[in-house]
Amino acid sequence: MIHFENVGMRYGMGSEVLKDISFTLKPGSLHFLTGPSGAGKTSLLKLMYLAHRPSRGKIEMFHEDMVKVPRRDLPKFRRRIGVVFQDFRLLDHLTAVENVALPLWIAGGKGVEIEEHVEELLTWVGLEGRMKSRPPTLSGGEKQRVAIARAVIKRPDLLLADEPTGNVDPAIAKRIMHLFVELNKLGTTTVIATHDMGLIKKVKADRMHLSDGRLQFIRAGEQGPEEELNSASFEPHNLDQKEFGPRNYKGEGQR
Amino acid sequence: MIKAIHFLPDEKNHEATRLLPYVMAVMVYLSALALMGSMMLHKGFGEWTDSLSNRLTVQITTADSVARDAQLTAVIGLLRKTPGIEHVRALNEVEIKKLLEPWLGVGNVTDDLPVPDILDVTVSRNLTVNLDALRSMLAKVSENIHLDDHQQWLGRFLRLMDMVEYTALGILLLVVLATVCIVIFGTKAGMAENRETIAIMHHLGAQDGMIAGAYQSRFMKYGLKGGIIGLILAFITLVSLIYLSRDLASGLIKMPELPIVQVSVLLVIPFCAAMISMLTARITVMRDLARMV
Numbered sequence: 001m002i003h004f005e006n007v008g009m010r011y012g013m014g015s016e017v018l019k020d021i022s023f024t025l026k027p028g029s030l031h032f033l034t035g036p037s038g039a040g041k042t043s044l045l046k047l048m049y050l051a052h053r054p055s056r057g058k059i060e061m062f063h064e065d066m067v068k069v070p071r072r073d074l075p076k077f078r079r080r081i082g083v084v085f086q087d088f089r090l091l092d093h094l095t096a097v098e099n100v101a102l103p104l105w106i107a108g109g110k111g112v113e114i115e116e117h118v119e120e121l122l123t124w125v126g127l128e129g130r131m132k133s134r135p136p137t138l139s140g141g142e143k144q145r146v147a148i149a150r151a152v153i154k155r156p157d158l159l160l161a162d163e164p165t166g167n168v169d170p171a172i173a174k175r176i177m178h179l180f181v182e183l184n185k186l187g188t189t190t191v192i193a194t195h196d197m198g199l200i201k202k203v204k205a206d207r208m209h210l211s212d213g214r215l216q217f218i219r220a221g222e223q224g225p226e227e228e229l230n231s232a233s234f235e236p237h238n239l240d241q242k243e244f245g246p247r248n249y250k251g252e253g254q255r
Numbered sequence: 256m257i258k259a260i261h262f263l264p265d266e267k268n269h270e271a272t273r274l275l276p277y278v279m280a281v282m283v284y285l286s287a288l289a290l291m292g293s294m295m296l297h298k299g300f301g302e303w304t305d306s307l308s309n310r311l312t313v314q315i316t317t318a319d320s321v322a323r324d325a326q327l328t329a330v331i332g333l334l335r336k337t338p339g340i341e342h343v344r345a346l347n348e349v350e351i352k353k354l355l356e357p358w359l360g361v362g363n364v365t366d367d368l369p370v371p372d373i374l375d376v377t378v379s380r381n382l383t384v385n386l387d388a389l390r391s392m393l394a395k396v397s398e399n400i401h402l403d404d405h406q407q408w409l410g411r412f413l414r415l416m417d418m419v420e421y422t423a424l425g426i427l428l429l430v431v432l433a434t435v436c437i438v439i440f441g442t443k444a445g446m447a448e449n450r451e452t453i454a455i456m457h458h459l460g461a462q463d464g465m466i467a468g469a470y471q472s473r474f475m476k477y478g479l480k481g482g483i484i485g486l487i488l489a490f491i492t493l494v495s496l497i498y499l500s501r502d503l504a505s506g507l508i509k510m511p512e513l514p515i516v517q518v519s520v521l522l523v524i525p526f527c528a529a530m531i532s533m534l535t536a537r538i539t540v541m542r543d544l545a546r547m548v
Binding site: 102 | 264265459462465
């Protein structure tokens with residue numbers, strides 16, 4: 001699904017922010033991406049959601065060499081990726097429904113079908129009363145849920161989330177994590193960048209740890225670098241998969 | 256129901272492009288005036304030159320009136336015998352005075368003012384008159400007889416006409432160029448304002464064409480709106496000018512009129528403005544997006 005080989009990345013003429021990154025993520029896998037601030041987590045995610053080209057190395061995604069793929073073909077791969085940005089990146093002049101509907105509309109979907117689908121998902125993330133609200137009128141947590149709904153509406157092949165539970169209360173965080181786990185079970189390869197050690201312990205997924213631009217793999221349950229354990233402040237959530245789940249959400253977005 | 260999502264923010268909020276329709280209106284106003292002016296002059300000049308192209312004027316400036324009358328009779332006889340000349344008519348005193356009035360003022364042409372005899376000669380459009388031979392024959396009658404075929408004047412007039420038309424065309428080209436530049440600046444400013452929106456659309460898998468489409472339809476609207484305003488203003492200006500010039504002309508020359516059929520062609524200007532604006536915006540956006548990842 002994703003294969004990085006000796007990948008380096010720099011911004012402009014600056015020094016490399018990612019150095020010799022090599023890893024392979026199997027289809028349907030779930031990984032956390034951890035590391036101190038400035039370690040290159042967002043840069044690595046940028047490479048994965050095809051917003052940046054590497055300065056060297058090889059990136060293979062969806063069985064294609066992403067370094068060689070011509071620019072005009074990138075949109076069709078981007079449509080298979082759902083991204084939850086740390087700063088949400090919603091369009092302020094559009095309603096919550098329109099923001100979430102964007103990926104479906106871009107892919108050529110229209111009409112009532114999209115709207116029903118979007119409203120169902122927004123209801124599921126607890127925003128049933130804020131469908132027509134615009135992002136500037138939403139709280140941080142509400143914006144984050146809109147951003148998450150937008151990322152998963154098309155049931156992407158690859159889901160990348162940058163601190164997706166950072167701004168929400170524990171109950172919603174649990175619900176969101178459950179959505180990710182459910183999508184992952186349906187086959188979506190998932191990478192979640194987070195500082196939340198409790199989340200990592202609870203979900204029991206392998207961890208990609210970035211430090212100073214270099215990547216290290218840590219198996220689920222194994223202890224990671226000390227600085228992270230020290231900074232962990234976590235109140236465990238009980239992830240009950242029967243309690244939370246996209247009951248009505250079929251997740252069959254158009255491609 | 257979601258039919259289309261207008262992912263670009265409302266144009267009301269666009270500082271960079273808010274004034275564009277008005278700039279387009281000015282551009283269309285200038286080009287419409289240049290074109291209409293050119294068309295009017297073309298028609299007017301055409302009528303003037305047409306009315307002179309088959310006419311000759313013979314002046315007899317001999318001071319002695321008895322000798323002048325004799326020469327007049329001889330010249331009329333000579334002209335009527337010349338092949339290619341259809342009609343010869345001597346202007347009477349009243350007509351000659353009327354010709355002088357615009358220059359000297361009404362009532363200032365006194366009876367003792369020495370005025371020449373003037374013959375208005377109509378030449379056949381099918382036959383060519385040998386003007387050199389005619390001139391030498393007239394010179395034999397008297398050296399005070401002058402033949403004017405208006406060619407020198409007509410030649411200058413035609414050159415002026417060409418120059419006016421080329422100038423109008425040049426103005427039009429400059430205006431189109433300026434419009435293209437303004438649309439490029441406007442599009443780039445609009446893109447800079449919406450850089451984040453464009454980046455998000457790219458991340459969500461939008462093709463460049465989709466983003467360019469939003470800009471091109473917006474700029475087409477600006478072009479059309481500005482074009483209609485500009486054309487209406489140009490018509491108002493031109494009609495006012497024609498109305499005012501009627502009082503000034505005072506019968507000296509026939510003022511050109513608005514060629515309605517030709518002017519109606521100008522109705523396509525707003526659509527041309529819309530097309531130019533749309534295509535320029537599309538090309539600008541596509542080129543800028545191609546430089547992004």
